[in-house]
Amino acid sequence: MLKGVLPLLLLQLLDEREDYGYSLVVRLHELGFPDLAEGTVYPALSRLEAGGALGSRLVRSSAGPARKYYALTPTGHDELVRGLDAWHALLSSVTRVLPVPHSARSAP
Amino acid sequence: MNVLDRARLETAVQRYDWWLALRGAPGRRRRELRRELRANLADAAAAAGSRTAVRALGSTRTMAAEALPEDRTGVRWSAGLSAGAAAVGVVLLVEFWTALGWLDGAGAAVAGRAGRAEGSLSLFPGSRLEYVEDASGLSLSFQPGWLALLAGLLVLLAVARPWRALRGRIQPSGRAGVARL
Numbered sequence: 242m243l244k245g246v247l248p249l250l251l252l253q254l255l256d257e258r259e260d261y262g263y264s265l266v267v268r269l270h271e272l273g274f275p276d277l278a279e280g281t282v283y284p285a286l287s288r289l290e291a292g293g294a295l296g297s298r299l300v301r302s303s304a305g306p307a308r309k310y311y312a313l314t315p316t317g318h319d320e321l322v323r324g325l326d327a328w329h330a331l332l333s334s335v336t337r338v339l340p341v342p343h344s345a346r347s348a349p
Numbered sequence: 350m351n352v353l354d355r356a357r358l359e360t361a362v363q364r365y366d367w368w369l370a371l372r373g374a375p376g377r378r379r380r381e382l383r384r385e386l387r388a389n390l391a392d393a394a395a396a397a398g399s400r401t402a403v404r405a406l407g408s409t410r411t412m413a414a415e416a417l418p419e420d421r422t423g424v425r426w427s428a429g430l431s432a433g434a435a436a437v438g439v440v441l442l443v444e445f446w447t448a449l450g451w452l453d454g455a456g457a458a459v460a461g462r463a464g465r466a467e468g469s470l471s472l473f474p475g476s477r478l479e480y481v482e483d484a485s486g487l488s489l490s491f492q493p494g495w496l497a498l499l500a501g502l503l504v505l506l507a508v509a510r511p512w513r514a515l516r517g518r519i520q521p522s523g524r525a526g527v528a529r530l
Contacts, residue, residue, distance in 0.1 A: 262385065263392040279393060280407035283386065284415035291417075305391030306384060
């Protein structure tokens with residue numbers, strides 16, 4: 242399920258600021274996706290770049306090889322807006338069908 | 350980061366590159382993806398150690414498959430050359446071990462006397478072995494024959510699929526023929 246929404250998450254994070262692969266992984270871990278593997282994020286970035294949603298530039302790093310920083314292109318921005326609309330439409334439909342979780346019902 | 354850590358990271362990068370090559374990724378794109386993965390792995394290793402960094406990647410084959418759609422039109426020369434060279438190596442290794450067995454037998458047949466034994470390995474056409482023992486000492490010679498080269502060539506062709514280049518050249522004239530009809 243997460244794989245389907247991962248491009249949207251990456252577009253959103255890159256809309257906030259340009260960033261590189263490993264840093265995006267760390268941000269996603271901190272934002273509540275601790276099990277997300279690097280091997281899932283890096284190919285998703287490559288696909289988004291190949292599709293024209295992201296642009297990139299190499300930035301020298303004192304810690305090692307040059308990092309590839311990604312940023313949203315206008316196409317990527319349009320894709321993000323469309324993706325957010327689709328996601329919220331899906332979410333409202335799903336919440337109409339699915340019951341409230343048991344833990345939430347029993348909360349005071 | 351010590352040498353072992355660097356070797357671990359580079360092995361993961363090369364495995365990824367191998368799968369990209371098998372999917373027909375062009376050299377320039379592969380270089381870019383290798384460079385990017387190397388930088389990300391260096392950061393991950395600095396934060397969590399090289400072993401964890403490599404493990405977090407998961408399957409490099411799946412990564413390559415998800416990063417690039419397979420190019421079914423290009424000739425995969427670099428993957429073909431690597432696979433062909435590996436095939437030559439494997440056949441030569443088996444042949445070498447078989448030859449050692451033959452030389453053991455030849456040594457036992459000559460058994461310390463001055464003498465000469467000559468033969469070939471029946472499973473490896475074109476091979477030639479010679480065992481000579483005389484007053485000046487022992488001399489061994491071994492020619493591996495052509496099976497290793499043939500195996501390498503067949504594997505190279507099977508993996509590189511050079512006929513794709515021909516198909517690319519033939520198709521435009523074929524389309525023109527259809528258009529004339």
